[in-house]
Amino acid sequence: MQGQDRPRRLVVAARRGGELIDLAIAQPGDELVVADSPEGRRVLRHSAAHVVAKAITRLWPGTQLGVGPATEDGFFYDVALPGGLRLSDEDLARIEEEAKQIVQADEPFERLDVSLSEARELLRDQVFKREILDRIARGEDELDAAAGATVSLYRTGGDFVDLCRGPHVPRTSSIGALRLLRVSGAYWRGDEHGPQLQRVAGTAFETESALEAWLSQLAEAERRDHRRRGVEQRLFFFPGEIGGGLPVFEPDGAWIRYRLEDFSRRLHFSAGYLPVWTPHVTRGALFELSGHLGWYRESMYPPMELDGQEYFLKPMSCPMHLLAYRQHPRSYRELPLRLFELATVYRYERSGTLHGLARVRALTQDDAHIFCRPDQLADELAGVLDLVQRLFGAFGLEDFDAELSTRPAKSVGSDEDWEFATTAARDALERSGLTYRVAPGEGAFYAPKIDLHLRDAIGRRWQVSTVQVDLQLPQRFELTYQSASNRLERPFMVHRALYGSVERFLAILLEHFDGVLPPWMVRTPVRVLPVAHDATPWAQGVVAALERRGVGAAVVPPDETLGVRLRRARSERVPFIIVVGGRDVEAGTVGLTRPDRTQVRDVPLDAMLEEVVAAVAMPEVG
RNA sequence: GCCCGGGUAGCUCAGUCGGCAGAGCAGCUCACUCGUAAUGAGCAGGUCAGGGGUUCGAGUCCCCUCCCGGGCUCCA
Numbered sequence: 001m002q003g004q005d006r007p008r009r010l011v012v013a014a015r016r017g018g019e020l021i022d023l024a025i026a027q028p029g030d031e032l033v034v035a036d037s038p039e040g041r042r043v044l045r046h047s048a049a050h051v052v053a054k055a056i057t058r059l060w061p062g063t064q065l066g067v068g069p070a071t072e073d074g075f076f077y078d079v080a081l082p083g084g085l086r087l088s089d090e091d092l093a094r095i096e097e098e099a100k101q102i103v104q105a106d107e108p109f110e111r112l113d114v115s116l117s118e119a120r121e122l123l124r125d126q127v128f129k130r131e132i133l134d135r136i137a138r139g140e141d142e143l144d145a146a147a148g149a150t151v152s153l154y155r156t157g158g159d160f161v162d163l164c165r166g167p168h169v170p171r172t173s174s175i176g177a178l179r180l181l182r183v184s185g186a187y188w189r190g191d192e193h194g195p196q197l198q199r200v201a202g203t204a205f206e207t208e209s210a211l212e213a214w215l216s217q218l219a220e221a222e223r224r225d226h227r228r229r230g231v232e233q234r235l236f237f238f239p240g241e242i243g244g245g246l247p248v249f250e251p252d253g254a255w256i257r258y259r260l261e262d263f264s265r266r267l268h269f270s271a272g273y274l275p276v277w278t279p280h281v282t283r284g285a286l287f288e289l290s291g292h293l294g295w296y297r298e299s300m301y302p303p304m305e306l307d308g309q310e311y312f313l314k315p316m317s318c319p320m321h322l323l324a325y326r327q328h329p330r331s332y333r334e335l336p337l338r339l340f341e342l343a344t345v346y347r348y349e350r351s352g353t354l355h356g357l358a359r360v361r362a363l364t365q366d367d368a369h370i371f372c373r374p375d376q377l378a379d380e381l382a383g384v385l386d387l388v389q390r391l392f393g394a395f396g397l398e399d400f401d402a403e404l405s406t407r408p409a410k411s412v413g414s415d416e417d418w419e420f421a422t423t424a425a426r427d428a429l430e431r432s433g434l435t436y437r438v439a440p441g442e443g444a445f446y447a448p449k450i451d452l453h454l455r456d457a458i459g460r461r462w463q464v465s466t467v468q469v470d471l472q473l474p475q476r477f478e479l480t481y482q483s484a485s486n487r488l489e490r491p492f493m494v495h496r497a498l499y500g501s502v503e504r505f506l507a508i509l510l511e512h513f514d515g516v517l518p519p520w521m522v523r524t525p526v527r528v529l530p531v532a533h534d535a536t537p538w539a540q541g542v543v544a545a546l547e548r549r550g551v552g553a554a555v556v557p558p559d560e561t562l563g564v565r566l567r568r569a570r571s572e573r574v575p576f577i578i579v580v581g582g583r584d585v586e587a588g589t590v591g592l593t594r595p596d597r598t599q600v601r602d603v604p605l606d607a608m609l610e611e612v613v614a615a616v617a618m619p620e621v622g
Numbered sequence: 623g624c625c626c627g628g629g630u631a632g633c634u635c636a637g638u639c640g641g642c643a644g645a646g647c648a649g650c651u652c653a654c655u656c657g658u659a660a661u662g663a664g665c666a667g668g669u670c671a672g673g674g675g676u677u678c679g680a681g682u683c684c685c686c687u688c689c690c691g692g693g694c695u696c697c698a
Contacts, residue, residue, distance in 0.1 A: 024688065069697065071696060084628075089627070092626095133698080162698080182626075184625055184692070186625080186694050187624080190695065190697080231633080240688090244690085352692090354693095355691095531657050532656055558655055560661085562655095563660060563661090566658050566659055570659060581656095
């Protein structure tokens with residue numbers, strides 16, 4: 001019977017010479033692609049997108065189809081309904097129902113290779129498809145230029161034809177499970193000045209159980225959502241009166257960010273960085289000089305007028321740090337000079353992109369700028385990468401990788417400088433032992449950069465640190481130093497932020513640890529619950545002993561049942577929960593629930609103190 | 623900014639066809655004194671986001687504004 005529970009692996013496509021092709025034209029020797037592989041799922045989801053397009057066309061004849069690709073874990077199809085009709089959630093359910101019927105009908109996907117003019121004829125009512133055909137005809141899409149004068153269409157059942165490169169699953173029944181998730185707006189070709197389309201997004205899996213597993217993973221991510229933790233643990237909130245993306249931290253939340261900031265300061269000062277402090281507001285002249293007003297103005301808060309001058313909130317601190325460098329003539333002996341500041345900066349993020357603490361309009365960067373000689377550059381970059389690993393290691397975060405982005409097509413700076421800086425970055429990466437990949441042409445126009453991504457407890461990747469070698473600002477600010485041979489030389493400058501932003505890093509930590517943060521970050525890491533009144537004096541004694549050792553602790557008296565108090569302590573993510581009852585009063589012991597939620601009973605007071613005191617100490621940075 | 627959804631008690635939400643404003647949790651009072659995730663009873667709590675309109679009558683229907691959430695790189 002077991003064999004029937006586990007169906008044979010379904011083959012949905014084939015691969016020949018690295019290229020995915022339809023199963024129908026597969027020959028012996030081609031590699032088979034199964035449905036439950038990453039590639040197989042892409043094919044299956046792409047086919048699901050077609051099925052959805054067909055379903056929408058059936059429900060609303062005359063629908064204009066845009067594009068419908070597979071995405072990282074699903075698919076979408078962009079459509080324009082006749083008469084500019086907007087889709088609602090109820091419509092989504094109808095579309096899903098219709099699509100499932102098409103899947104059940106087990107219609108074949110049939111490929112037709114036709115000439116451009118035949119394609120135009122077949123798709124004459126589809127304005128977006130005709131536009132794509134025009135682009136193909138003009139050879140604007142490199143991939144298609146090679147395809148020559150024919151294009152491929154896919155016929156799904158007898159009554160639906162769509163322009164598509166393919167490949168597709170052989171029959172619609174290969175789509176084991178399909179779910180539509182949301183409808184949203186999208187622009188034709190991603191251009192916000194172009195026509196507005198409606199994006200119907202969903203996902204598909206080879207089996208219903210695989211879909212369920214994915215949905216429950218989504219639910220887990222939602223359960224861990226840091227915005228929810230923020231409310232339940234009274235850490236922070238976003239008052240409507242202040243405005244989108246501008247958080248207020250309550251005492252327990254502010255405590256946590258202070259600890260993050262203190263840890264950052266300690267780490268940086270121990271690594272030879274020097275503090276600077278710069279204001280939040282500046283005359284526009286500074287950002288003229290830096291060039292930011294030219295290319296970054298859209299992301300800045302608009303200016304305030306004062307004494308006939310324009311003042312701006314700073315979106316970054318680098319120009320001010322450059323002034324701090326320039327304030328004195330510098331000798332090569334002073335370099336490297338590493339200037340560090342935890343600076344809150346203000347950026348105008350578009351309202352739709354704001355997301356809890358992960359995307360805010362007031363963010364605090366652990367920002368530093370390193371000014372150094374060319375011969376120091378590689379060492380400095382390696383030093384930054386070492387610091388990053390020590391920083392994240394202190395939180396138990398060790399699963400991360402780097403990305404080196406090189407010179408883009410449009411850039412400033414000399415070929416030699418780009419070459420030199422990029423080589424130094426690659427050298428530093430090699431020395432760091434980090435796994436990294438190169439993203440050609442993805443660098444900023446003024447800098448090659450190294451980005452660090454970390455993977456959290458439920459497998460999501462987050463971009464955190466960024467390191468850039470700036471090839472523009474030292475020149476714009478005419479920075480110099482006196483070299484050993486008594487000449488004025490231009491220093492290299494490195495921008496770097498390790499947390500990225502304190503707010504965003506806190507969001508990542510909250511989701512990674514499901515709210516149970518490392519005890520050293522928490523204001524009151526211990527809560528003591530006496531079982532009944534007769535244990536209250538002992539509970540108070542335990543708290544007093546903890547406080548003598550500098551540990552924040554509080555008693556919750558037995559006015560409520562133990563179950564209620566435990567439940568609250570857990571939902572508020574108190575790292576250490578101590579229960580004391582008659583037995584403990586007699587023996588001088590406690591019952592301890594640890595941050596990882598393991599429990600031990602009858603722990604002698606001193607043993608508990610030793611464990612807790614060690615856990616609440618800020619990690620060593622050496 | 624644009625598309626979709628939402629805004630009702632401190633929080634989470636229900637409110638049917640337009641006909642007296644509801645529940646759970648939290649808060650307060652009282653009783654209960656409990657060994658690892660919700661004890662019971664009572665009390666109090668509202669400009670139904672704001673403005674305008676339709677109507678005998680609007681939380682509910684229409685319009686405008688504000689705010690919140692999701693989505694908007696993926697290119698046949």
